[in-house]
Amino acid sequence: MTDLDSFREDTRAWLEENCPASMRTPAAEDEVVWGGRNAVYKHPDSRIWLDRMAAKGWTCPTWPAEYGGGGLDKAQSLILAEEMQRIGARPPLMSFGISMLGPVLLEMATHEQKLEHIPKIVRGEIRWCQGYSEPGAGSDLAGLGTKAILDGDHYLINGSKIWTSYADKADWIFCLVRTDFEVPKHSGISFILFDMQTPGVSTKPIKLISGNSVFCETFFDDVRVPARNVIGSLNDGWTIAKRLLQHERTMISGFGLSSGRNSRGGLGGSLEQTAMTYRGDTDKLSDPVLRDQIAQFKIDSEAFAFTSQRSAQEAKLSKGPNATSSMLKNYGCELNKRRFELLLQAAGTQALGWESLTADASDFAPEELSVAREWLRSKGNSIEGGTYEVQLNVIAKRVLGLPDMTTMLVKQ
């Protein structure tokens, strides 16, 4: 038996013993564990599951063991993922610390900074939010104006951020601030971490078209942050910001992956089953145009899943996420948006209810109402993490090597 075989055997046995039966089902949206100081465990077993996995470092399987990670190599982590998938185990923890900040800290932070932050990400003790966009700096992110001015061994931070996901629930923020005002915009930015409980930090949720408030406005009013909390070199924050964006895109492109899966349907089944059910069809979808569109969508979804696999295999051969992250982000987001548009067509006006006015939900079922809200939410997919258009610019310039008009304009 090879080492990998015995690793698989041990992993399977451990999961069998330690993954509670209730954690072997897909998590409802409000059951997802985000961790943090005010962590919510809607399902009591989810806390047990998190603690057991975190103790082994398996919330972050490939991160180094010295910082609390699992210390697994790629082959082992693949086996762990396969074994979890085999029993339908939920991810024990979802967080921006895992998907965005952690990989960047491991690559760019000092040993002390890693020791301070990584173990808490692994254990889900600190929930992070991302301070990037500002009211005046969206697609032109490098135009950000939040100021950090050195005052002894601290920075004094003033300004505001917008579209900060879950800022009102987060414990710490990773934030882009301007630390040099005399140089070109990309060269004066630093990447800094601070506690959201620091005096002067306040947040205000933004009500969205879906009726929910996942994004916030975040204000900084004379916030004092230790200078040692800067990651990487001072004024080199843009390098880190771009690296982190690649990880963010990879995460967001996952929306497209899950949207193609048969199991995930807004209305008790796959997209095509929904379309058939709402039309009273039994063995074939009666609307030929919708049938063709759904077939096209599903083919793209399957092709996209193969492309994600291929990209991951290629990334293993080189190092880290590559230029295809922009392509995957865009395609994944468009797939998710297409899926919800098709779902509206599949279920007609039953997918367009806003809330139920009857005690027994005889007008609109809860899953029908959630389709409308998720459809609206999906419109943000191609805006967050760099807009669709910005990603196309990135592909055109970095992948295809086409000339950059914006630098031409600057030169003129």
Next chain:
Amino acid sequence: MSLVFNEDQLMLQESARSFCREQAPVAVLRNMRDTKDALGFPKSLWQSMVDLGWAGMAIPEVYGGFEFGYSGLGIVLEETGRTLVPTPLVSTILLSATAINLAGSDAQKTTLLPAIAAGESIVAFALEEGAFHNPAHVSLSAVKTAEGYELNGVKKFVLDAAAADHFVVVARSSGYAGDTNGISLFLLDSKTPGILVQPLSMVDSRSAANVSFDKVNVPAGALLGIEGAGWPALERTLDIGRIGLSAEMLGSIQEVFERTVEYLKQRTQFGVQIGAFQALQHRAALMYSEIELCKSLVRKALSELDRGDDAQDIPALASMCKAKLCEVSALISNEGVQMHGGIGMTDEFDLGFFLKRARVAQQMLGDVLFHRDRYASLRGF
């Protein structure tokens, strides 16, 4: 399963690419068109490809092949798509050799497969009867006689019929057009009395013909497989053909796309390279993304075929490949011409050859609508 090429595959790609660039550029096809070549492909060029082992890649070793696998054959097809080199790869290797290997008796395989692998035999595949791919809609009749069978009917758009020494003929021995039961495959000499080959001049300048069968008498030994039960072998043969043709189309779209991006970097208007304009950049970026999906689909399908008896989901993979490649092939060939502007409309420039080949390849073995419909049925809706 790896969707990334290994060292052997990269070497094969490199050698196939340089062979096609040097020995078989688009000029070869242009010359065949201008000289109205009757055969459909340059014989000596095909022999060079045979010498490189391309004809025997998917043929078992016991029958004179090399068993390099479908992934290898796919790489070769992709490179031939890049220069539009006319070859009997689709007709003889992907379709006929596959059908003989799947359905044939040991005697049939021993007679023809080594000859195909050695480049000594060209076998055309006679299936279509109308203007659209419709494999169950077969009405060419095969009626039992004392010695064997008599075939009567007409086949359309038979690739490489002019050069063929043998035909695989899809015929109906019982039932009606549209039934999957009652389909029988035959393997016969192209010189059998009663066969008339009428060459077609197609827009892609490749060889195709209508072939009529008038009281064609063949011995019982010409039956390929079991009488009336030819459908499963036919379906698998067509799926392999669809995947292989998708690989060829993948090569063509990459070539057109790369030439187009290069042109965007060279052509200057308003004092800048036109590739600096966002209206063109975004369209180029979208094409790039679609091509990446095509690559993944084709590689996935080819490597699945290489799993032999363990291969799964081949019908759906074949339809996904062909549907997606048809869609993207239309996009890239059209955008290629548009982005090249007036020069893209000239015959002197090669781009038109790609546009013409794209449309023929799109129709061949099922267009985008055919394959989305088939995929939907396979997935249960």
